[in-house]
Amino acid sequence: MRLQHATWQEVEAYLEREKGIIVPIGSTEQHGPNGLVGTDAICPEAIAWELGERHGVLVAPTQNLGMAQHHLAFPGTISLRPSTLMAVLRDTITSLSGQGFSHILFLNGHGGNIGTMSAAFAEVYAERSMRTGPQPAGELQLTTFNWFLGPRVRELAESLYGDAEGTHATASEVALSWFARPAAVKQVDMSPRIAPRGSAQCDAEEFRRRFPDGRMGSDPSLASVEHGERFLEAGVADLWEVYRAFVTSP
Amino acid sequence: MRLQHATWQEVEAYLEREKGIIVPIGSTEQHGPNGLVGTDAICPEAIAWELGERHGVLVAPTQNLGMAQHHLAFPGTISLRPSTLMAVLRDTITSLSGQGFSHILFLNGHGGNIGTMSAAFAEVYAERSMRTGPQPAGELQLTTFNWFLGPRVRELAESLYGDAEGTHATASEVALSWFARPAAVKQVDMSPRIAPRGSAQCDAEEFRRRFPDGRMGSDPSLASVEHGERFLEAGVADLWEVYRAFVTSP
């Protein structure tokens, strides 16, 4: 059940039986020679939509922009500053919790968002703990699930790619995005086959020096649409397990 | 050409021949008894994607959240504060202009965004005029086009609905969103047939008092998928005219 496709009366009815919602969040950033700029948004969106349809869980619109400052030297990247992303998440959470959503799960597709999301949740909770937030304040449980770190997904990536999975423009995320957008599949030779490894904690110019074609430690030429379908299944199963535990937590 | 489906190398190639980009921007807010919460994002997105495909113009990911504070008393609405939306737009513009995009057109689907978008552009230009912005600063032209105010769209809405078009949850936007999302069409009786008219300049509780089912002056039960297709054609034609003039402006 996608929020974008519902009427407000349908949301009102949903809230009578359920207090949870899933918000896909990604990034718009380069993903190497054969990965899509939208990879990090497309992957969690695909998993969330599939789960939402199967299990009747409400899925908010995807947050397409994330914290991608280190990729800005590659054209097509659009980054929010961490402070901006925190404001977006704060407003999203305040809007939803004010209407009775007490359990908000962000399904994240981008490692670079993790720190900022954690800070954003703390900013929201701090308003409550300092009693400067919404008055009165309802119950509020927030969590992040990184689809690419779920146990089934990890196991599948390990079995398919081993060391060639990498940490950015990974084979698994390229595969999943291709399954979600088969018309956008690109066949590109990689050189070197496995990209250099290293840290992304730097600014954009330095990042491009370290990782000239944008990949980090991966060989995404191993990806395939068929793999992508298996990642979708694994991701939906991982998410469903996490979501059910989350919404029944006290 | 959708940015989400491109690689960075494809964007780099695009920038060698063209400096313009279209960014759809909408809102996530109630649209009355038969309108979708995602209407304001779906409509400009549909027009931009169609134009992008026909004419090879790059289309950035849709900004799904807008300034919708007055709708927050209806469940499903997610609003950014104006200051948050300004930060999002500032970062989007700074990211793109730093890579060589000199002409950025925001295709807007929500009247409530207009003031904030204007303030956001001025904030970006003020950084330049005060010389505290990016150093060095490249050429930068910004514009907003509200698809629902284009001449062909206006004429079509007038001919189809006359006074029943209204100003929120309008018949035209419901029609276009249905064409874009036919599985989400809802048949709902409206009562009264034409919703009350009035001002949306107030807070959420007051708005819900003034407009009990969320519509403003409209009868969207007149909408149809077939109408939606015509609005798409009209919208693409209006946008193409505006875009061509914009990217060739000095």
Place this chain on the structure above:
Amino acid sequence: MRLQHATWQEVEAYLEREKGIIVPIGSTEQHGPNGLVGTDAICPEAIAWELGERHGVLVAPTQNLGMAQHHLAFPGTISLRPSTLMAVLRDTITSLSGQGFSHILFLNGHGGNIGTMSAAFAEVYAERSMRTGPQPAGELQLTTFNWFLGPRVRELAESLYGDAEGTHATASEVALSWFARPAAVKQVDMSPRIAPRGSAQCDAEEFRRRFPDGRMGSDPSLASVEHGERFLEAGVADLWEVYRAFVTSP
């Protein structure tokens, strides 16, 4: 009745009979070869003071600085960033509404303020809709009236200047400011007689390139003190109509 000239006891007495107040807002920016830097503040101030005296309406001190970033390449211009102006308006509104002013009308003299004012009002309302604003929150109605867009003023400008009225450093505003400040009248030859037309959506350097002497589409050498007096009368009549409707709105 000017707030600056009242004691707090007089304001307290006023609030027992009336909940409305008028806040003139302008800008400090170049107005071409014969227009005063203070034109945009002087004009609404003159109208508000006259109306306040005739009809006993309270008039707050003039907000002399506005959003004028595009004029910064002309000496004498002082601009607030949109975010700064929003903070000023937010604090002004919060101060007044906390004391019982429920209807606040901003009488605006500068087109460049319009978007930012709209965003500022939405920011104030969003605090309320998200329940993070003043606790408890009283009734609050906000509106902007642009004196230069009132029907009587428009008609007068059309009849006196036709196409030579222009859009910045207009003949009408120069006339009104001269009537308000007769000692500051300047006789300057204009070349070309009617300034170029175009868009002000750009940064300061680009604006000065487009509009070398600061005027936009106007011939303010047509202005006269006598015209100014007629604009004052027209403006007061326009404002009085708008104000009465506003303060009696529910």
Place this chain on the structure above:
Amino acid sequence: MRLQHATWQEVEAYLEREKGIIVPIGSTEQHGPNGLVGTDAICPEAIAWELGERHGVLVAPTQNLGMAQHHLAFPGTISLRPSTLMAVLRDTITSLSGQGFSHILFLNGHGGNIGTMSAAFAEVYAERSMRTGPQPAGELQLTTFNWFLGPRVRELAESLYGDAEGTHATASEVALSWFARPAAVKQVDMSPRIAPRGSAQCDAEEFRRRFPDGRMGSDPSLASVEHGERFLEAGVADLWEVYRAFVTSP
């Protein structure tokens, strides 16, 4: 020479011979039973205008709103938060210094502004010291002169009122504001004759408890229009001394 009454060409000519400007800054706040809400703005404005006319110094528009949070429980008070006032001052300074004004003197009429003004100047300088400010950055000298602390003004107040001068709604400022606005003179009995003394470092409710009619330690019934004229002369002389030393400082 008032900036509001000049054209940009006149300002350009001024900058060829002089780099200094005076910015009056006040507050909009209660001033007891016979003091005007605008006292703190009217006083420095009157002094600055008089000096500007006598000595040809450029005077910017008055900043009418200051930091007056402690007076908010008295109707008619409008306060900026310190952070807002800092943004206003930062933008004012950045606008002026970008055009070549290297010596900016703020003529202050409100003790409550002093800390915030000092913080605002430091914020501007910090941008420069951290090299995140305007690029390139020109020379910039900032200073505050509190007219009510000038030696001639202090001496006159002491001789006229002694202990009854007080620290808010003082006899001297009431006198000066009356001279500047003779039509607004009010004759009101004070009870007690001299108001209680104490600290204003508290919130608005507490302030009103401490100082029930708004005065702090003063008996402004001693004020007269004739005294006001003498304060104007003293203030102009004090300011002229300070201004000349300031603009010739290295």
Place this chain on the structure above:
Amino acid sequence: MRLQHATWQEVEAYLEREKGIIVPIGSTEQHGPNGLVGTDAICPEAIAWELGERHGVLVAPTQNLGMAQHHLAFPGTISLRPSTLMAVLRDTITSLSGQGFSHILFLNGHGGNIGTMSAAFAEVYAERSMRTGPQPAGELQLTTFNWFLGPRVRELAESLYGDAEGTHATASEVALSWFARPAAVKQVDMSPRIAPRGSAQCDAEEFRRRFPDGRMGSDPSLASVEHGERFLEAGVADLWEVYRAFVTSP
């Protein structure tokens, strides 16, 4: 070598031979019945000071306040909001990097800081990647080392406490803080012996409900001053390894 105890000339000399600096960062928050409110600051400070003395590395003053919103329902806790801590870190980094420190290692004592520190680093890098940061911008490498996650420290805690180490008010950090502040050792009975486990992602009231005496999963009555000395040694060794690798990284 402690920065607080150096003169600027000594720092200048240091910068001629070394570009690295260590900044201890902690928190001021409850640490259960026998743990000190300052534990999270005292521990990294003790390790950094010891290493600084042994190896001649410069150590900045300790950042005593961190992100501790979830502990605010226990008296004595002082928390910064994440946005505030980000501003503090941004200014610290900008100050140091402007003087030639190119490698800044934050030695962290509080798990709750990790997300915010990551966001703060990204905010600093984003200013550079968007070219709105210091002009010109020198080389800048930032890293965090959490002393409690170093391999030697982990191994020691596992061998001494096993499952009773816990995740807040841990036995290891209590031991180290006691060694650093032997006069503050407290002998308190714990009930239950091992505190409940769970998540700290919630607001302050909820946290106190979940963890009534403040501990999370720990039995800090196992701690001793003698253990503390061993943790200091382990921590210094872990840090020295990390620091040397960091400052020689390209």
Place this chain on the structure above:
Amino acid sequence: MRLQHATWQEVEAYLEREKGIIVPIGSTEQHGPNGLVGTDAICPEAIAWELGERHGVLVAPTQNLGMAQHHLAFPGTISLRPSTLMAVLRDTITSLSGQGFSHILFLNGHGGNIGTMSAAFAEVYAERSMRTGPQPAGELQLTTFNWFLGPRVRELAESLYGDAEGTHATASEVALSWFARPAAVKQVDMSPRIAPRGSAQCDAEEFRRRFPDGRMGSDPSLASVEHGERFLEAGVADLWEVYRAFVTSP
């Protein structure tokens, strides 16, 4: 009684008998050829710790960073922007007052903090006066005491150093910091013996031009550890007088 060395239960017990707390605040900035970078933090910290021990007053962790932008051209200086320091103080105050501390005294060691501290207090009070602060809001009294301006300290400095005391890197603060950190005493020749006098209101480059070795008007070679002990005694006596009056104020 140092907060860092207490448990939360000890703080809870303290709050049953006392509502006051002392927060030392300093700066990290150059202090001339023989003064320590940490002087401004070390001095108030030493006085507060001594008083806390003698009289059982709770002392919060020292705020080591202050507003030191003008010293940034000397290596080792770390400055917060005023806006950052205001956020730190706001969060500190909000944290403590939410737990029942109603009287918070900041013991300040740095003249450059004074304006910003005043602005920070006003920002906190403004949230209350505008009713956007903590709900409900408890009693809150805030004050600053500058140890170097206490009567006993002033008298001692005058008697020991006369005109050679100066205004930055003063003989008295160097003496006190040496007594607190005897291992860090430096013997350095000063040239000229007494440093130039002048204003610190400028940016960092200009400050270094005006004051080449960092001192302002002082000869700190007169300082001694023995003097430092006397300043400590004087400072404790001054503070105790001020603190007792403060916590018993209504």
